[in-house]
Amino acid sequence: MPILYCDPWRAQYFQDVQCPDDATIPIKDWQAWSLFPNHSWIYDKLAVARSQGMDAAPHGVIPPYYPVFSKPIINLRNMGAGSLAIPDEATYRVSLQPGHFWSTLLTGRHVSTDAAILNGEIAWCRHATGITLDGGTFEHWHIHKEVMPELEGYLGTWASKHLAGYTGMTNFETIGGKIIEVHLRFTDQWPDLYGAGWVDAMVRLYSEKRWEFDDSQRQDQYSVVLWGSHGRSYRYPSAACTARVKAEPGVVSVQQTFHENLTPSLHSNPPGGFRLAIVNTNDLEAGRRALKILNEGILASSEQGDGSTRSSMVQLSSL
Known part of the structure; x- marks a missing residue:
């Protein structure tokens, strides 16, 4: 299938979608970098900062001046890895790393925006x-019903200048209205929350170079994470446990989000925790109940498998 998903837990969103063989749709940044050479420069975060x-x-x-923010110029596997705020020159000198850069330390709302781009226009x-x-973890993501006109205007102006000729999905990460990262792909964690027909519309964007999607039914939704x-x-919970979760109203x-037979250290995770599961939901409290x-299901299965104790689980404040 030309939708290049890699993680088996994402297959549910794409496996029944009809996608023409000549439309290749990336999910990961390393795929997008190879597929779109004319626009792959956007993975250079130093260039993105200077473009603004x-x-x-x-x-x-x-x-x-200080403070500044420091991170790798390019990192296609884990874009936030190696990032830190630098408060003074002494810290800067001991933090020097080849392939890293510093930039203005931004403050304000941190927003992730998925956008359908048609020849450089949103x-x-x-x-x-x-x-x-x-430790770089998230309790949940809030997928907003609301529009953000000022941010959308800024992103639209930037895209029309720097993504001319590009058609496809793009993800923008912003802080305080400024772009910190750009990805030539969409967020594959919650495509089901964008509404019925969204994945089909996304396929048409790549295959037919047009955007057609009824977004009139959008609502506030949530993607809640268990660490x-x-x-x-870890081992997967029983089938009965998973069925019970899926039956929760609002889920x-x-x-x-892990491989039972893969060494844990080979999974890509932030320092603060090992990601075990994600529940996408129309109701935040329903998502927390599901977690x-x-x-409990993952604990029970894992203890049966290796005798580990319950204390090894991170108990989130919401649980």
């Missing part, structure tokens, strides 16, 4: 904000 007139330079150039977009926990601790293995889909059920 932000102060930014490679490590080795001394910042004119034809559709939807915004999400994350509720953070410690475990690092340093141990749209369930993803079990409690999954929490």
Whole structure:
């Protein structure tokens, strides 16, 4: 299938979609980088910062003021890895890394925006904000019903200048209305929350170079995450447990986001936790109730498998 999903827990969103063989749709950044060479420069985060007139330079150039923010110039596997705020020159000098850069430390609302781009113009977009926990983890993502006209105007102006000739999905990460990252793909964690027919519309964007989607029924929705601790293995919950979760009112889909037979350290996760499951839902409290059920189910299966104790699970504040 030309939709290049890699994670088996995402297959549920794409496996029944009709996609022409000549329309290749990336899910991961490394796929998009190869598929769109004329626009792959956007993965250079230093270039993106400078395209907006932000102060930014490679490590080795001394910042004119502090604090600044530091991160790798390009990182296709885990875009946020290696990032940190630098408060002063002493910290900067001990933090110097080849391939990293510093830029203006932005403040304000952190928004993730999926956008359908038609020859450089935004034809559709939807915004999400994350509720953070410690160590780079998120308790949940809020996929907003609301439009954000000021942000959409800024992104539209930037896209028409820098993505001319590009047609496809794009994800923008912004803080305080400024772009910090651009991805030539959409967020594959919650395509089911964009509404019936959205994936088909996305396929038409790539295959027929047009955008047609009825977005009149949008509502506030949520993608809620269950985290475990690092340093141990996990097993999937029983089929009965998963069925119970899916039957919870308001639950749209369930993803079990790890491989039972893969060494835990080979999974890509933030320092704050090991991602075990995601529940997409129309109701935040329903999602949290579903996570409690999954929490107990994964604990029971994992303890049967290796005798680990319950204390190895991260107990989220919402559970």
